[in-house]
Amino acid sequence: MEINVQQCCEILKEMDDIVILSHRNPDGDTLGSAFALHYILDQLGKRSRVECHDGFPKQYSYLLLDYKPEDFEPKAVVAVDIADEQLFGENLEKYRGKVDLCIDHHGSNKHYAKNWLVRDTAAACCEIIEDICYGFEEAEITKIIADCIYTGVSTDTGCFRYSNTTGHTHAVAGRMFKAGCDFVMINRAMFEVKSFSRIAIEREVLNSLELYFENRCALVCITKEMLERTGAEEAELEGVAAMPREVEGVLVGITLRQRDNGYKISLRSGDEVDASVLCGKLGGGGHRCAAGCFIEGDFETAKKTILKIVGEALEAEE
């Protein structure tokens, strides 16, 4: 059943011994939402713990500062920022079909829970968690909750840069400032700190940069050899696909990622070109500004194939 914030609070009030689920490959919003909810429930005198298929990556350790997970047999299951049970991951498979409450901001939410509170105008699930906190007389936005909620809104909006950011997002951030959130530390941890191997792979990616079509298209590649040389891991490649479009004047950025039998293509574009349409021509898909596809064969084949399609689109755009 679809519910509103008030109903959500009433349902939470009836629960105890609650498992809160975050999605696999967790990000700042799913973990921020989960721990904020945990700290809210703690103020209500309820036991809860957060579970995630991949555990809690160390860059998020500041979210756990006041966290004392308790061992109990769950009587209730709440999922936060999870659009689809597919995103639970194997370790949480046991909760499939057993979610009592889902709080989410994805319009694509599959409504797999008994009750769902889905607000797709929210830039981050944490924006909804804030409202839930205000729904309890016994709860308030403590410093640690402010850190959790700020982490969610900041990471899901790329530090207020992505188009999903709203005036409401800024209002939420302003309120978290009042509650003393440590935004300097959080943004440094989320956006500035890079591992040495990440820096090494960025350097390699920049070295591979090529410009095409009067510098309106930039292409980079990530080969297996580069990963071996730098020691960079999969998780350290996040955001690398955005790099080619950072070059001045570039309308389409292409990243070729070497796989066993070909190349995975990531396309990034602005308003001028629809990346999902171009990737669709090669059997892929995605969003208007960020899409992907796969091309079998060697590097030259993959490059030639994707450049042909991008070149045609840029010609049509003129």
Add this chain to the structure above:
Amino acid sequence: MEINVQQCCEILKEMDDIVILSHRNPDGDTLGSAFALHYILDQLGKRSRVECHDGFPKQYSYLLLDYKPEDFEPKAVVAVDIADEQLFGENLEKYRGKVDLCIDHHGSNKHYAKNWLVRDTAAACCEIIEDICYGFEEAEITKIIADCIYTGVSTDTGCFRYSNTTGHTHAVAGRMFKAGCDFVMINRAMFEVKSFSRIAIEREVLNSLELYFENRCALVCITKEMLERTGAEEAELEGVAAMPREVEGVLVGITLRQRDNGYKISLRSGDEVDASVLCGKLGGGGHRCAAGCFIEGDFETAKKTILKIVGEALEAEE
């Protein structure tokens, strides 16, 4: 005389044919403030134009979309975001000692104007300009003014990341959203787009990266040869000094910039080490987290000198 917002509005009401001054090496806040004020004055039916020693760099061209500079003999001079007349630059020297009104957010403001409105709690001068706009019944925050003000607050806070950001800053940003500011375009232009030569110099800087003191110190250099090879200009080096401290675990980042007879040192630090104290030992200075000094001699001499001082500080910090 020190004035408040209301007095500032009254003074502006009495003015006409106004020159608005921005500081040399202009940034988003001085230009955002100047053009926002111009568009406000325009709504009041007053002639004004913006002047800057260095003109208006092309990445800020969207601030000028509704700008039609008029040729007139100035009857009044207003300086925005300029703490000191030294920052006028040669082309604006004629206005020294002739500024009627100064609007600024630097606590170090030299009070060189007849009247000054200085609020050092404001993260950006544009925050004060917003209040000035509300002080006029005839003026409102139009879309272009929202773009100007958002540019100021976003750039002066590093997109809401620097410690000068406040809850008020977020509130200002939220109001600019309501007025339709194009924050996606602005943040892309300000923070994401890089010239090809900037990317080339970043690559060179990353290639020069060295780690010291159990990876708690990172050192990079920018040589004349690098600049020649990449074609990067002075203005394209902004923010490069922040790069070494982006490495995970690094407490002090050092950038050595080659000059004719030695090396200019930029030091960046977190809470653990006071960069201004370390640079002070070498005759330089600055802020706690960002300071600078100059060391005469060749690269090895400069490196050895600064590393000795940083090493001692890191040892004391343990």
